Amino acid sequence: MVLLCTEDIVAKKGSIRQPGSIATVERTVQDVDTHLPGPFMQEEDPIGRKAFSGAVWRKFSLDGVPPQGTVLIRWVRTDRVELIREVELEILHRQLYVGDVVMRGPGSTESGVVINVNSRCSLQPMGTATVKSNGKSLMSLSTFDDSTDLVRVSKQLPHLLDVPVAELLYEESPAEDDMIVYKGWLGKVLSMSCHLSLRLTDNSVVEVDEEVVELLSQAPELPRIGDVVKTKKANLRTGVWKFGRYNANVPPVGTVVSSRPVSIEVGWVSERLVGSIEHHEPPNVLERDEFESDHFKVYDRSRKPAASMDVPTVSNSEIEITMGLRVRFRDLAGAAVKYDGASTVGKIERIPRQDTLGYDMNVFEVSSVSATVSIQWQDLSITTEPSIALIPDTAIDDEHAAWPGEAAHTLASSKVDGLSRADRVGIIQSVKASERMAVIRWCPDASVAYTQPDTITEDGDVAEMIEAVVATATGDTAEVSLYDLDAAAELNVRRGDVVLLDSGDVYRNLSRGPSDVCWLGEVVDTRLDGLLLIRLGLSDEVRDIALQREHVHVVIRSDGTDVLDDGGEDDTDEEDSDWDMDTDSDGDDAEEVTDEEEAVYQDENGDPMDIDEAENEDWESDEGGVDVDTDIPEGDLPPAVPLTVTINGPDASNGVHSIQAHDTHPTKPASSNDPPSYLILSTPIPVSHNFATQPSTSNPATTKRIGKEHRILSSPDALPQGVYVRSWDSRLDLFRVLFIGPLGTPYASAPFIIDFYLPTDYPHAPPQAHFHSWSGESGLGGTGGVNPNLYETGKICLSLLGTWESGAKTEGWNSSKSTLLQVIVSILGLVLVPEPYFNEAGYEPLAGQEGSKRPSALYNERTFLRASGFVIGAIAALRARSPAALLPGMQDLQEELRWLYLKHAGPRLLDSVIERVEGILDRSQSGEGEVDGSAVMSKGATIPLNRIATRLRSLTES
Structure with missing residues (x-):
């Protein structure tokens, strides 16, 4: 049986094709980061469960740790959660990302780094829905609950199968979580306020605020292009009419045909480090005149150099694909030729713009995903395997683990000028994980020094300041014990890390004008000579350049650390901490649970005492x-x-x-x-x-x-x-x-x-x-x-x-x-x-x-x-x-x-x-x-x- 991991896409066995059978894994026994106590407090609806004893259920309700052999899942369609046995599920997809560290199984000794992901998906084309009150049709990608009394699905086209994700792009840009650049600052889109254009059953189009519409489907997201929504007639009356005009006899139900941002909330990560620096941080909310200006750019990490060579160790990003995502084809005309119905993968029924008042409705919804990944193992071999055949490495916090391309220094050191200086520094060439041995090539010009200030981090670790120059590995190689090395995090980057250029000389050699964003890039290879291959994905001309580690500064790590979060705190109110765990337990088998046993006291003769x-x-x-x-x-x-x-x-x-x-x-x-x-x-x-x-x-x-x-x-x-x-x-x-x-x-x-x-x-x-x-x-x-x-x-x-x-x-x-x-x-x-x-x-x-x-x-x-x-x-x-x-x-x-x-x-x-x-x-x-x-x-x-x-x-x- 495949070990299930957090964020896996699963389905009940034997029901993959049935609607509502898809779920996402939210908690597992082995993922301790998901073990938040009191899981009931985090859900509006009761957590589903079947055939679990009262004692097992009570323990889970307290510590939040799924019992052995179970996982906590969330059903995609209903957003309800359920504790369920693993044997009842089968895995459909495991999402892995470039830079992830993986293993082949729980008992594996060797791990590897994901260097490329090749995803394929099935796509649901645009269909139609019928409004029950007047019998007229609307374009629709929505799935409706039987309880919906306004519309029903009237036509769904066959899905497109086995579509490479590399052929796709997001439905709209920018979107939440996108990285953006504005006037020399790198930021992350936290939220957006949009106006939606709705096409009604009389073929009129009106623009309204997204806050005044309600989805008719079960999807928990905000309305997107292709969704059928409802609103009140008063909102239509006061809306901005693009085509036609208000008609009180037309039902206030329509299809979203366009989404136009009116403001974007941004969390700023860092300003540029080289070139013309704008020290004044931009406002947290950008208005239309700002994000529609030439200063505003969205970082598309899937861009590649025009003359990209097929180098096995170089990483190439795709758009982040998930089930339910709305996408378009990069080249719709080419896709229509490829998917012409001549093969089993299906046919694109292209929707002409003249049939939709000029709006591009060639939008598709991802209905299933699969992926193969290329992994560079610690012994330097590279294999390609299905993502579901791999699991995340649970020991990546091992202080003495290392992977090829990482910089490491000896633990042996000398005291020089009040600093502790490592005797030697080098680049890991390969690792024998089972033996805890590594081959390292030394860097003759490298220097690493530590000093310990009077600073302690929140978790109690000493915050060591590091001075480091790694340069390039041109020296001899040696086989060294991993226990004699430290591949310090301060020395290293991961594939997928976002970096800022930190060398004025290098920037001046690269820049092709003031608007050329060549000061920002992504790590796409950690070479064995110690150099980093950086992809300048926002540059006027996408380029891959090899730089020394000292010339870049990491601002966003691919493993999620250092990524700007929303700064929010736990939503749970303090007064909710003493919640009644019996509210979701069965009365028949519920036992009294107390926080503290009543103390029983005895004197020296064993007699009870007051x-x-x-x-x-x-x-x-x-x-x-x-x-x-x-x-x-x-x-x-x-x-x-x-x-x-x-x-x-x-x-x-x-x-x-x-x-x-x-x-x-x-x-x-x-x-x-x-x-x-x-x-x-x-x-x-x-x-x-x-x-x-x-x-x-x-x-x-x-x-x-x-x-x-x-x-x-x-x-x-x-x-x-x-x-x-x-x-x-x-x-x-x-x-x-x-x-x-x-x-x-x-x-x-x-x-x-x-x-x-x-x-x-x-x-x-x-x-x-x-x-x-x-x-x-x-x-x-x-x-x-x-x-x-x-x-x-x-x-x-x-x-x-x-x-x-x-x-x-x-x-x-x-x-x-x-x-x-x-x-x-x-x-x-x-x-x-x-x-x-x-x-x-x-x-x-x-x-x-x-x-x-x-x-x-x-x-x-x-x-x-x-x-x-x-x-x-x-x-x-x-x-x-x-x-x-x-x-x-x-x-x-x-x-x-x-x-x-x-x-x-x-x-x-x-x-x-x-x-x-x-x-x-x-x-x-x-x-x-x-x-x-x-x-x-x-x-x-x-x-x-x-x-x-x-x-x-x-x-x-x-």
């Missing part, structure tokens, strides 16, 4: 600690394999949750010589503590609650093994916690340190936390974050910390029940997990799917390299035996780390890390087993892993 007594801060157990509920919220992150923590569900007898820690850490069982898991220090607060300068509290209630947190943490066996908590007698609101990565995960035996602060309004506000992320030694340990929830900037995404919206109230911080211990155990059991790939926001439903196995394995591979870098960094700092050499966060934990990794009396974790690395190398290099990212790794991963092993061994000898 809630007021239980939540009294002064109640303590016999051991002096506080008997608290330390549940882990089960929805914060994907549940981990219970290597560290077992989260027991509600006991059948009392409904109380419990948590049990297991000894699955590489540390020895506690002895009298071991460092304590909890300790209050009398030393000064380390300056490296991220919250050292935050104010302490003087609030008695907050102070009392902080004391409660310390009693909980100091309780016997409260802390799981592998966790060491430190605080200071001068600041009991500050904590520093060392986590040792659990066995069975890519974090095994690696140290991770987090600073905590209980703010002055604690516990009404959750703890604040900062993760100490260490960059590692150059050339070791890969690059990027070590976990989707642990940012390089120190931010930690966790519902309990209030830094992640999980969508369920029970998963957030609860001032009366949540504790710091709960946060610590959650990090250990829900963040440092065997498959951290599924910690990515929204990725939990992907666990267990075939298409997620390889991305998860590759993420584990990279994570293991990064975690090994943490081990090396910590031990190298300890070996230096200088306080200044300690990495941020190690202060006041250095002796614990020394005992854990180096001392013979301790567990000697360094030895076990080396043994683990060597075991992975032996299995991987012998070809033993399938690459899983844990026990066996790819060839590309073993190259830096060998360097890691050598560095670790050198630390044992220090």
Whole structure:
């Protein structure tokens, strides 16, 4: 069965030719970007469903994730949505675009870039409809509902079949989403206001505002040429009459024969960068005298050079074709000759203008679409395949993926003039995806440098400023591990990207006059010598020119990023968030759904307690600690394999949750010589503590609650093994916690340190936390974050910390029940997990799917390299035996780390890390087993892993 993807065109099996059987896929399990909670809130009508249990339906109604084996579709004709099983559908068309990254299937190791799309379609010609009140006919492309009492379809001509989209153009121009140029500015059409000319049954034509007409068909779009519409007689009376005049006896029903824009709303993207620059931004709404002037041009991306050569790697755009689109033939006379009825593709019944008062009614509606695409694969081969045989690559966010023609630099770098400069820069020639290896040709004159300003983006990533000159690849080639390269987004473009010329010298050589728009183009090839082939599609003469990357500036990316949006916010009103999910559920099987389980409290003897007594801060157990509920919220992150923590569900007898820690850490069982898991220090607060300068509290209630947190943490066996908590007698609101990565995960035996602060309004506000992320030694340990929830900037995404919206109230911080211990155990059991790939926001439903196995394995591979870098960094700092050499966060934990990794009396974790690395190398290099990212790794991963092993061994000898 073909895997269905978002935006696929589908039909119910066995009903393709029946009206109303066509639908568009809107949500799938694997497309996490579509998983918006509360899908009912986004629809006016109830969501259709059949044969789904109440429990399954309720879960979907909350999280918006389609159950396994189902998709959410929208019927084209009725605009209604339905949750339906995939086995009931068959795919008709999958729209792919130039620049898309695709795979052959969910388990594929290799991906490729779409370089050309060849679409074909079926077209419905103009037919006729009969007005019921007077029996007269109107031209029509509309499809009418049986409930329409004004008109009926009287004649439909046979469809034209297998028409190449390259022969077609849009019905009208400009249209919404078109790119336009006006007085040196590039913009995007956001909306248009039009006047429509209506041809009535008496052959008169009147122009009215589009706002006063109503479609008679079921199409949800605005009226287009060929649509039959109705209005009120008063609107006809006040309209502008082109032919004939108002007649009260003529029904106010007519065919749209012309659409004339009267104003165009534009979102301006950028001004030109070279030539005569008009710095004053044009108005957001252009009037007729402006968009009908010579300064206004519509960017037709389907234009080609006159002497275009058939080069397989050069991309050629078509118009964006969709079902229901209205189109015309570029060459109607030639099409009439080609489609003359002599073959099975059909015949064009050409409509002469003299029969339609001079209006061109040779308009067609797309009734079906199919496409074949040309793909350049990572190994540089090119194939042509049906679009429905390919799926979008789900791992394009892989930090170490690369494709031919991309610029990349080595991770190894040198510090020069305060900047980090890459040792070498080159152009990817080919990639062996299964081995994570690439062939690269070096660019001798290239230079790439990074600097890190004090800027953090909204998602927590450091905004690195990049200086780059790539030039051309004329040097030697080398086979390099992908883990030793970074194909940085700042260096690269994609096919289909819209760019502005950024070189005055190049512009002056190209320009053929002040009106020649040769400062704007589209990337049509990323050549292996490093040059970009840019198509000047709005130039007086369309040309393809080869330019260095430094000479262009990307303004609109083909993947949709950086494209101007409407700036609108979610339409859902805040008061609608607590919607009643039972409104679309069946009453028979509906069960009560609550946001939070009612807490059940017991004393030390197991007897029930009153809630007021239980939540009294002064109640303590016999051991002096506080008997608290330390549940882990089960929805914060994907549940981990219970290597560290077992989260027991509600006991059948009392409904109380419990948590049990297991000894699955590489540390020895506690002895009298071991460092304590909890300790209050009398030393000064380390300056490296991220919250050292935050104010302490003087609030008695907050102070009392902080004391409660310390009693909980100091309780016997409260802390799981592998966790060491430190605080200071001068600041009991500050904590520093060392986590040792659990066995069975890519974090095994690696140290991770987090600073905590209980703010002055604690516990009404959750703890604040900062993760100490260490960059590692150059050339070791890969690059990027070590976990989707642990940012390089120190931010930690966790519902309990209030830094992640999980969508369920029970998963957030609860001032009366949540504790710091709960946060610590959650990090250990829900963040440092065997498959951290599924910690990515929204990725939990992907666990267990075939298409997620390889991305998860590759993420584990990279994570293991990064975690090994943490081990090396910590031990190298300890070996230096200088306080200044300690990495941020190690202060006041250095002796614990020394005992854990180096001392013979301790567990000697360094030895076990080396043994683990060597075991992975032996299995991987012998070809033993399938690459899983844990026990066996790819060839590309073993190259830096060998360097890691050598560095670790050198630390044992220090």
